[in-house]
Amino acid sequence: xxxxxxxxxxxxxxxxxxxxxxxxxxxxxxxxxxxxxxxxxxxxxxxxxxxxxxxxxxxxxxxxxxxxxxxxxxx
Amino acid sequence: xxxxxxxxxxxxxxxxxxxxxxxxxxxxxxxxxxxxxxxxxxxxxxxxxxxxxxxxxxxxxxxxxxxxxxxxxxxxxxxxxxxxxxxxxxxxxxxxxxxxxxxxxxxxxxxxxxxxxxxxxxxxxxxxxxxxxxxxxxxxxxxxxxxxxxxxxxxxxxxxxxxxxxxxxxxxxxxxxxxxxxxxxxxxxxxxxxxxxxxxxxxxxxxxxxxxxxxxxxxxxxxxxxxxxxxxxxxxxxxxxxxxxxxxxxxxxxxxxxxxxxxxxxxxxx
Numbered sequence: 001x002x003x004x005x006x007x008x009x010x011x012x013x014x015x016x017x018x019x020x021x022x023x024x025x026x027x028x029x030x031x032x033x034x035x036x037x038x039x040x041x042x043x044x045x046x047x048x049x050x051x052x053x054x055x056x057x058x059x060x061x062x063x064x065x066x067x068x069x070x071x072x073x074x075x
Numbered sequence: 076x077x078x079x080x081x082x083x084x085x086x087x088x089x090x091x092x093x094x095x096x097x098x099x100x101x102x103x104x105x106x107x108x109x110x111x112x113x114x115x116x117x118x119x120x121x122x123x124x125x126x127x128x129x130x131x132x133x134x135x136x137x138x139x140x141x142x143x144x145x146x147x148x149x150x151x152x153x154x155x156x157x158x159x160x161x162x163x164x165x166x167x168x169x170x171x172x173x174x175x176x177x178x179x180x181x182x183x184x185x186x187x188x189x190x191x192x193x194x195x196x197x198x199x200x201x202x203x204x205x206x207x208x209x210x211x212x213x214x215x216x217x218x219x220x221x222x223x224x225x226x227x228x229x230x231x232x233x234x235x236x237x238x239x240x241x242x243x244x245x246x247x248x249x250x251x252x253x254x255x256x257x258x259x260x261x262x263x264x265x266x267x268x269x270x271x272x273x274x275x276x277x278x279x280x281x282x283x284x285x286x287x288x289x290x291x292x293x294x295x296x297x298x299x300x301x302x303x304x305x306x307x308x309x310x311x312x313x314x315x316x317x318x319x320x321x322x323x324x325x326x327x328x329x330x331x332x333x334x335x336x337x338x339x340x341x342x343x344x345x
Contacts, residue, residue, distance in 0.1 A: 052159070056335065059328045063262045066269035073096055073272075 014072045021068030028061040099279055100201060100272070119189060119199050127181045156180050156330065164334040168341055172334070175216065179209055180330040183267065187322035190275055191315060198322070201271035203264065206329075210264040213333040221340030232343050263332055270325050274318045281311030 036054035040047045104112025134149030142150060156177045161169040183200060190198035200206055221229040233255055234248045285308030288300045 048159070049163075052163070052331065055324070055328055056331060059266060059332060063266050066266055066273075067262075069273060070265060070269050 018068045018072045022065045025061050025065040029058055032057040032061065096276070099276065115197070116199060116202060119195065119197065120186075120205070123182060123185045123189065123199060126185050127178070130181070152181070153177060160327075160330055160334050164331065165338045165341065169334075169338075172216075172337055176330050176334060179213075179333065180326055183209070183329055184323065184326040187271060187326055188319070190271060190278070190322060191319050198271040198275055200267055200325075201275050203268050206264040206267040209329070210260045210267075213263065213336060214260040216333075217336040217340045220337055221343075224341055225343065229340070229343075259336060263329065267325050267329050270321060274321055277314055278311060278318060281307055281314055285311055 032054060036050050036057075039050045043050075102114040102116055104114045106113055130145075131149060134145045137143070137146075139146070157173050160180075161173045161176055165172060186199040186205065189195045190201075221233070225232060234251045235244055236247070236251075239247060285304045285306075288304030288307060
C-alpha cells in the first residue's frame with residue numbers, strides 16, 4: 001500500500017508537470033491560428049498557402065506538449 | 076481494460092489502479108516464429124500495407140477519362156500529395172519524391188484510421204516502431220538528398236548557415252546540429268506516436284467509463300449511475316469524431332514535414 005501511495009504521488013507530480021508543459025504550446029497555437037485566420041480574412045486568395053504554413057507552425061509548437069505527454073508515461 | 080475494471084474491488088479498496096497503460100497497446104502473441112512472437116499488431120501492419128496496395132491497384136486498373144468512384148478518390152489523393160505537398164513545398168525537383176510521399180501518406184492514413192475503424196480499433200501508428208521507422212527513412216532520405224546535391228559542403232552548411240560571423244559559430248553550430256540531426260527525426264516520430272496514443276487512450280477511457288458506470292461488477296443496471304454513464308458515452312462519441320480529424324491531419328502533417336525537410340536539403344538558401 002505504501003509503494004502504491006508513493007506511485008500515486010509521483011504520478012500526481014507528473015500530471016502537474018504535464019499541465020505546466022501544455023501552457024506554452026497552448027498560447028503558441030492560439031497565436032498561430034489567430035494570426036492565420038486574420039491573414040486569410042485579409043487575403044482570401046492566399047488562404048491555401050496560409051493554411052499549409054499554419055499547420056506547419058502548429059506541428060512544431062504542438063511537439064512540445066506531446067513530448068510532455070510522453071514523458072508523463074515514462075516516469 | 077474492461078477485464079481490469081471488473082477485477083478491481085471498489086468496495087474495499089480506495090485507490091483503484093489499473094495494471095498498466097501497456098494493457099491497451101500490447102497484445103499477447105498468437106504464435107511464435109523462433110523467439111519472435113507474432114501478435115495482432117503484425118497482422119494489422121501487413122493488412123494496412125495490403126489495403127494501400129489494393130486501393131491503388133483497383134483505383135487505377137481501368138483508367139478512363141470519366142473516372143469511376145474509386146478512381147476519382149485515388150486521383151484526388153494523388154493530387155493532394157503531388158500539388159499541395161510535393162510541388163508547392165519542394166518546388167523544382169519535387170517530382171522525384173512524389174512516390175515516397177504518397178506511400179507514407181497513404182500508409183499512415185490507413186494506420187491512423189484503424190483507430191476509429193469498428194472491430195479493429197487499434198491505431199498501428201501508436202506503437203513507436205512504425206513512426207520511428209518512417210521518420211528514420213525520411214531522415215536518411217533528406218541527408219542523402221543534401222549530400223547528392225551539395226557534396227561535402229552539405230554538413231558545413233547544415234550547422235553553419237552561410238554568412239555567419241565567426242564569433243557566433245560555436246553557439247549556432249551546437250544549436251543547429253542538435254535541432255537538425257537529433258530533434259528533427261525524434262520529434263517527427265514522437266508527434267505522430269503521441270497523438271495516436273493520446274487518442275486511443277482517451278477513446279478507450281471514455282467509452283469504457285460509459286460501460287463501467289452502467290454495468291458495474293456484474294450488477295446491471297446500476298441505478299442512479301445510468302445518466303453519468305450515458306454522458307460519458309456521448310462525450311466519447313464526440314471525441315470519436317474529433318479523432319477522425321486528428322488521424323487525417325497527422326498523416327498530412329507527417330508528409331508535409333517530410334517534404335519540408337527534403338526541401339531544406341535541396342534548396343539551402345531558403
